[in-house]
Amino acid sequence: MIPVEQLFIGAAVLLLAGIIASKAANKLGVPALLLFLLVGMLAGSEGVGGIEFDNSMQAKLIEDLALTLILFAGGVDTNWTKIRPVLWKGLILSTVGVGITTLL
Secondary structure: OOOOHHHHHHHHHHHHOOOOOHHHOOOOOOOOHHOOOOOOOHHOOOOOEEOOOHHHHHHHHHHHHHHHHHHHHHHOOOOHHHHHHHHHHHHHHHHHHHHHHHHO
């Protein structure tokens, strides 16, 4: 079992790496998610971080939490004056797209 202190330090280092990746993405003009994936790959079992992770239930929990935070941040950061002209077209397209995907 890994000591709690090491878990906190590891989480802090990954959080700091994520913040640095986000700032670098803005300066480089690349999507931040691309750099987040790179940080995750470097931290993983095949990267320099060597973090072993084989608990699928815990991975699902973390993924659900991350997706929730991403969707929340996207909703908060949305500029509604730019979205309003295409809102109905987007809603119809997304609804029809989900329906077709479900049928397939």
